[in-house]
Amino acid sequence: SDAKADYYQVVQRKASIEILPGLKTEIMGYDGLLPGPTFDVRSGRTTIIEQVNQLDVATVVHLHGGHTPAPSDGWPLDLIMPENGGHGGHHMMGDGDTTMGKRTYTYPNTQRAATLWYHDHTMDYTAPQVYRGLFGLHIIRDDEEDNLPLPKGDREIPLVIADRAFDADGSLLYPALPTGPGVEPKYMEGVIADVTLVNGAPWPVHEVDAVRYRLRILNASNARRYELAFDRPPATFVQIGSDGGLLDKPIDHASLVIAPAERFDVIVDFTQYQPGDEVTLINKLDGNANVMRFRIARKAVDDTRIPDKLSSYAVTPRPSGAVRREWRFRRGNAGDHRGWTINGKAFDPKVMQAQVPLDQYEIWTFVTDVHHPVHVHLAPFQVLSRGGSSKLSAYDHGWKDTVDIRPAEVVEVLVRFSAHKGKYLIHCHNLEHEDMAMMAGFETV
Ligand code: C2O
Ligand code: CU
């Protein structure tokens, strides 16, 4: 560390870890961990991370939700080739800014407090590589948030939810997705698995005091969406933040629909429970299946409170005369490509679908055929309308970077990029859809 920046090194490597009791699972992990190490950083203070690739495949690191200069944003062909002289798996050097063995990523963290995450973004192989473990949290904090009387310390818990499937010997099961010119794809809805991991542990039980907790929930699943609820009243969710940080004021939810890559920052109140009680976090979209349990250990003092006003963030009104762009997310063929497309095109790293001037508000319209969680790099957006109505869904508030768009729905968002010129991405965050080319480059100018 020096006055302006903190330096870290992360080694991407295989590791054999115990996820299911008594079995060993080989993963690809940042520092051999699943999830990878959590970066806990201050707004405005730069984080510089040297990523060393000791795997035998090429990798790319992206900070999801980061206001990141393009050379550090994880363009899918800015590959880190394996340090050990491996052949790079499926990839060869050439089309991007490829580096040998390692690459240094610079994150200025010039943004408000928010729950970000980092994950692999390798062209065509993001889904299997994230599935095998290449994801972790990057939490940005600031004074505005620190000054709120919210639960802190061990009463602030990240919940990284990810579904995974295992073979009888403990190895991760990821199906081979057939790809190639003219090949009919499989797993068109993405890969859904039967074991729910929270922070890398299957269906964990967490002991809590009978007080309020802050849960930072991330859906790190490749394709599964959840409707989270508690099986036993009165616990509900008071949402205080979304992808891009604090809301202006809290929102109550009896249940929480969370699509891949979305984050919900919530307060859960356990004060009405008795020691010994168990409260299960369930997924209503999967027959109320267990996600994890909270076991109430003891009564304790709680001096926290959820203020009516959380942040100075204010809703930006719809500008008149803003530039509009439409992004159509559809199943389709494009030349030899079979799979998913944006505006009728499969991802081509040589094609920029838009030139977007910095510092101007634009209204982007997302149009879908089936469910797609749409994600934009570099800047968060504000949802303006859903299904033709300015009445948003309960989950649309605040600054978002991923928005869950339901079948045949139209969502308008307000977006503005600043500071960084270069190549960025818009894509579906169903990771199999992304790998099946439902991604587009745009350039900020
Ligand atoms: Cu979380 Cu472009 O991805
Ligand atoms: Cu991203």
Ligand code: CU
């Ligand atoms: Cu999709």
